[in-house]
Every structure is written in structure tokens, then in C-alpha cells.
Amino acid sequence: MKKFIIALMSAGLLFTGAVQAEAEQGSELHNPGGIGGVESLRGASELEATRPADxxxxxxxxxxxxxxxxxxxxxxxxxxxxxxxxxxxxxxxxxxxxxxxxxxxxxxxxxxxxxxxxxxxxxxxxxxxxxxxxxxxxxxxxxxxxxxxxxxxxxxx
Structure with missing residues (x-):
């Protein structure tokens, strides 16, 4: 469910309260690089992309x-x-x-x-x-x- 919500947020289909305010300001937390990626301990990566292994x-x-x-x-x-x-x-x-x-x-x-x-x-x-x-x-x-x-x-x- 969490991945689904993140995907909707990245696609601009689900925004509520503070999340929408941050998204409208171009927050890097929810949208690193401005193109739907997710910031994790492994760094910024696209939801659909597979990055090379460490x-x-x-x-x-x-x-x-x-x-x-x-x-x-x-x-x-x-x-x-x-x-x-x-x-x-x-x-x-x-x-x-x-x-x-x-x-x-x-x-x-x-x-x-x-x-x-x-x-x-x-x-x-x-x-x-x-x-x-x-x-x-x-x-x-x-x-x-x-x-x-x-x-x-x-x-x-």
C-alpha cells in the first residue's frame, strides 16, 4: 500500500495537506530531481529504474x-x-x-x-x-x- 501511495504522489495524483504544500514548493524530499524519484539510503533513484548494484x-x-x-x-x-x-x-x-x-x-x-x-x-x-x-x-x-x-x-x- 505504501509503494502505491508513493507512486501516486510521484505521479501527482495524490496530494493532501502538508504533502501538497511541499510538493507545490518543489520539495526535494518527495520528488528528488523533480522527476518522480524516491530518496532512500541507497540514494535518489527512479521508481521504474533499476540502478547498478554497489x-x-x-x-x-x-x-x-x-x-x-x-x-x-x-x-x-x-x-x-x-x-x-x-x-x-x-x-x-x-x-x-x-x-x-x-x-x-x-x-x-x-x-x-x-x-x-x-x-x-x-x-x-x-x-x-x-x-x-x-x-x-x-x-x-x-x-x-x-x-x-x-x-x-x-x-x-
Whole structure:
């Protein structure tokens, strides 16, 4: 519904109150470039146009970023492009499982990943912890999309 309203606004078919006043003044917020585009975190783009994809981000392997808060899931210090994490396979476990970590030179997954909701210790990774990318994300050398003034807790400084 929101996309439909934006399309109507861009086409000049739907204006109400303050939106119409801004539109009549040529507001760049609702009409960047004056031709029906939408301003987003990716920049100005036309509704019907497809812009080229951004370059791939660089994943620094030489250092791992420190945690910013207690119990923060560790960031992944490498690319995960083409990693399959599905009901049938989990590429992360091929290196990070307790069975393979030493041989692969990787960090073992936490023992907390072997505990279910009833606090029973399992012999394999808990289903609620199986989909690694729900919590763990790759660290990339990329500029922030929005300003961030977050500060680490004192105990981690």
C-alpha cells in the first residue's frame, strides 16, 4: 500500500495537506530531481529504474572487531558469499563445529549452541541456534548508512 501511495504522489495524483504544500514548493524530499524519484539510503533513484548494484564490500581478515556489548554475537571476519545455511546444509558448521574446528583452524561454536529451550544439553547444535546468520553477520569495511553515536559499555572499553 505504501509503494502505491508513493507512486501516486510521484505521479501527482495524490496530494493532501502538508504533502501538497511541499510538493507545490518543489520539495526535494518527495520528488528528488523533480522527476518522480524516491530518496532512500541507497540514494535518489527512479521508481521504474533499476540502478547498478554497489561494489562488493571488502571483508578484512587481518583483524576482528571487538565486541561492543556483553553477549554480543561475534562478527564473522570473512566473507560468507555462497555459504548455504538451510534446513539441509550449514556451511558454517563445516569449519566451526566442535568436530572440525581444530583441523580447520577455526573458532569453535559456543557450548550455548548445544542447549535447547528446556536447558537440556544436546549432542548436536540446537535447532534454535542452527541458522547462524540470524545473529552472526560479516564485518565489512563499509561506511555506515546512518549516523551512529553508540558507545561501548564501560567494561569493554
Amino acid at each position: 561494489d562488493f564490500k571488502r571483508f578484512p581478515r587481518d583483524h576482528a572487531l571487538d565486541s561492543d556489548y556483553v553477549y554480543q554475537p561475534p562478527l564473522v571476519p570473512h566473507t560468507i558469499r555462497n555459504y548455504e545455511v538451510s534446513l539441509n546444509a550449514n556451511k558454517c558448521l563445516s569449519c566451526h563445529s566442535w568436530k572440525n574446528a581444530k583441523e580447520m583452524g577455526a573458532t569453535k561454536i559456543s557450548v550455548t549452541h548445544y542447549v535447547n529451550r528446556e536447558d537440556a544439553v544436546l549432542s548436536d547444535v540446537s535447532p534454535r541456534r542452527y541458522f547462524c546468520l540470524q545473529c552472526h553477520v560479516p564485518q565489512a569495511d563499509a561506511k555506515p548508512l546512518v549516523e551512529n553515536e553508540f558507545e561501548r559499555v564501560d567494561s569493554l572499553r
